[in-house]
Amino acid sequence: MASSSSKSNPRLSKLRRLIKQSGADALLVTNFKNVTYLTGFTGDDSYLLVTPKNEILFSDPRYSEQLETECPGLELEIRQPGVPILSTVQKAVAKAKIQTLGIESPSMTVELFHKLCAKLDKVKVQPVDGFVEQLREIKDKQEIALTREAIALAEKAFAIVKAGLRGDQTEKEIEAIINFEIQRNGGRGTSFPPIVGVGARAALPHGTPGLTKIQEDSFVLIDWGADYQFYKSDLTRVLFTGKAPAKMKKMYDVCLKAQLAAIEQIKPGAIMKDVDHAARSVIAKAGWGKNFGHGLGHGLGLDIHEAPRLGSNVDRPLEVGMVVTVEPGIYIPGFGGVRIEDDILVTKDGHEVMTSVPKSFEEMQVTL
Template sequence: MPDFALRRDKLRSLVKKSGLHALLVTNFTNVSYLTGFTGDDSYLLLSQHGEVIISDPRYTEQLDDECPGLVQVIRRPPTKMSDAVSAVLKSTGVQQVAIEAASMTVAFRDTLAAGLGDVQLHSSNGLVEQLREIKDKEEIDAIRAAIKCAQQAFGVIRASLRPEQSEKQVADELEYQIRLFGGKKTSFEPIIGVGPRGALPHGRPSDKKVGEDDFILIDWGARMGGYISDLTRVLVTGKISPKLERIYGVVLAAQLAAIAEIKPGAVMKDVDAAARGVIEKAGFGPKFGHSLGHGIGMEVHEAPRLAADQDRPLRPGMVVTVEPGIYLPGWGGVRIEDDVLVTKSGHEVLSSTPKQLQDCIVTA
């Protein structure tokens, strides 16, 4: 069981350092991270003296079960959330409150401010996200489980791949298999690209058939226990052309070069540069148009980022994707993605689905 009280105490320290008295947490994922509550439509007010969750009658029993001991304020119709939050803020006596600017609408902020009198609202960004960057043991175990589930489902998909299957059918089968292996659902709508459609980094599954080309890109993940995995492999369903062999080799070399750089203190942009340099040297620099990777956890994309504009160091407990790619319109794309944990002494590649080109040949 995660130590939610410890997480809230760490956040309290961050809020205090910011010079504010309290933080109104309105991002539902952040509320869950801080309390264990898995519902939505609920806010958490954290001050230096305690915390209170503001919810509605639909969740009373769930809150009692998931967050025992947490002070609750249950708003009942027709009370609006803004009115309930205003009342709670006034009762605490705090004068300056930070809000999560990235998750609160301007309309809600204006309505809330109008009812607060002398209480001042101050925008903040990333306070909870700072904490979420560093995964504790329970979170790492949950990510491992999500990776295992995703890889088991992929194994079934690979073994049963057929030429007449459409991209959409492959995506649907992935979802089904992930649920069979205990996952809640896929981390995101799987990205399935046969041949030229592999050049679409975020292409949605279509009716194009597996047998219409010699390779297929599959980007998928599983959501399990509140955490996700995110992986990409290219499967060869026909012949290995010299072009595919060369491009695949460049992408794999780029990924391995970047993974080798991952360790505590390594600067994020330098890890990105390690992969980008390999691809640029091979002459495909402009065809790698996205950052190298991103953090994963409760959300598919969260801090940190492995990108050219990120000059922060990696820290133990961070879990990032490493996913270089080369995309050639009209031909296709190759991306190879694994989930990597920054350890105290270096790194651990958490995913283990084979990725040598010869290991990716299937009979479809």
């Protein structure tokens, strides 16, 4: 996590430059994940005021001890029970003589915006567009290390599921095992509710696990990830538990070819829509273009879905330090679906596939 000392925190230094360029005097950070990113504080219900010279974290007595441990040296404003957090913000803004206050427009609710404006009736409240999210796109060494740990936890859980797969297990049982194994090995849990779809249910890109048993068809799609110290991983594999229909094998081979083609394109400066096209064109050529109805991938970090996004309309270059998923899919309602997903780090020399779960068709065979 980030250091709470502004002098040794490059994230805050970069943020201050963005605030200055926007014309605001300060920024009120109300997105709890962004507060964590900037300070290392892992609680919630707390805001951070970033001024040109210092930072103030507004919280409540529940977190006093935790803040002393996680954020030594950070100026704190601990409100007493019954005192609204905006009242403490108002006093700090007045004391700092802030005339223009930036707020996080991508995440602040309309209700909170109106309450803040009412409290700060003599201050110009200026929406700014995702300053902290911009910084979060580029992972530093610590974030990359935490992501590797999240990947290792996810891969260990999947290996246990694969080795112990039984025909009488339900989708929900697989979901529960993944979550248990991640927590048992030190993770906070899954990075999102796992997607487990047997047979035709694999055609639901975000299907919810149910009581369908593994033995009810010859394949199962599993999309899962782990949360380690708030950083996320995200993988998808399809396991074959019986003789796969010829159509299913062709879908799998095409999907894998598409994924490998896209990964090959990843390097600094590569345009995101071109990476998406590399995969999409393979699937379209095979006749399933209309069956790939989502973007190719997304960034991940403190959130499971965060910027950047690999999509057909994203005309931005990849940069060193970005971590993105590459997850093409082919979905045929009533029959089934394939998605193959890995986590990729953009490096100065090209890219690194951070995930290592095997994915050839032969390696996805499981004997029940």
